[in-house]
Amino acid sequence: AQTVTQSQPxxxxxxAETVTLSCTYDTSESDYYLxxxxxxxxxxxxxxxxxxxxxxxxxxxxxxxxxxQKAAKSFSLKISDSQLGDAAMYxxxxxxxxxxxxxxNFGKGTSLLVTP
Amino acid sequence: xxxxxxxxKHLITATGQRVTxxxxxxxxxxxxxxYQQSLDQGLQFLIQYYNGEERAKGxxxxxxxxxxxxxxxSELNLSSLELGDSALYFCASSVFQGLGYxxxxxxxxxxxxxx
Numbered sequence: 680a681q682t683v684t685q686s687q688p689x690x691x692x693x694x695a696e697t698v699t700l701s702c703t704y705d706t707s708e709s710d711y712y713l714x715x716x717x718x719x720x721x722x723x724x725x726x727x728x729x730x731x732x733x734x735x736x737x738x739x740x741x742x743x744x745x746x747x748q749k750a751a752k753s754f755s756l757k758i759s760d761s762q763l764g765d766a767a768m769y770x771x772x773x774x775x776x777x778x779x780x781x782x783x784n785f786g787k788g789t790s791l792l793v794t795p
Numbered sequence: 796x797x798x799x800x801x802x803x804k805h806l807i808t809a810t811g812q813r814v815t816x817x818x819x820x821x822x823x824x825x826x827x828x829x830y831q832q833s834l835d836q837g838l839q840f841l842i843q844y845y846n847g848e849e850r851a852k853g854x855x856x857x858x859x860x861x862x863x864x865x866x867x868x869s870e871l872n873l874s875s876l877e878l879g880d881s882a883l884y885f886c887a888s889s890v891f892q893g894l895g896y897x898x899x900x901x902x903x904x905x906x907x908x909x910x
Binding site for chain 1: 845885904
């Protein structure tokens with residue numbers, strides 16, 4: 680089974696600074712997708728960014744970008760110019776179509792604190 | 796607002812009881828996924844339905860079952876509840892399943908508390 684590991688239970692960043700959240704995964708599949716989801720205190724799950732494994736180019740969405748290292752099975756999220764509204768739980772997630780019908784397999788999450 | 800609705804928002808019940816959680820997918824979405832978020836297990840996939848049929852199973856207990864109705868809404872039934880079933884239950888929907896990626900849109904969740 681595919682596993683997703685987030686080794687940082689908590690991270691802290693100052694407003695306007697940059698922070699990187701780490702994620703590693705394990706899979707034997709060649710075709711898959713990786714995601715970062717944000718869960719603010721409201722508990723709503725919000726898709727931040729998506730990466731297709733077949734794409735070599737790292738995905739970017741405004742202040743959010745990823746560093747996708749396929750051989751190393753690493754998928755980190757960089758948040759630039761951090762804002763107070765970025766404070767949330769961040770989940771790394773994996774998806775493929777092999778056995779799980781394109782269901783999401785989540786890591787344990789990283790709690791991000793943003794300080795003024 | 797994702798367009799996915801879940802009812803009720805909160806549910807408090809006792810051990811041994813049975814509850815039903817309801818999910819209405821976004822208009823046009825045929826696939827529904829159920830996820831459980833608990834302190835012990837984190838966020839985990841339970842089960843998926845596509846156009847009324849079960850398509851994939853995750854870590855769903857035998858005490859739990861689900862179905863998707865002709866109008867595409869889905870229900871998750873939890874029986875013989877235990878304290879450890881206390882969790883936030885999410886429903887997510889997507890357009891299609893089987894031909895690659897389709898974004899899943901999450902509902903607001905149902906918070907279940909078992910006393």
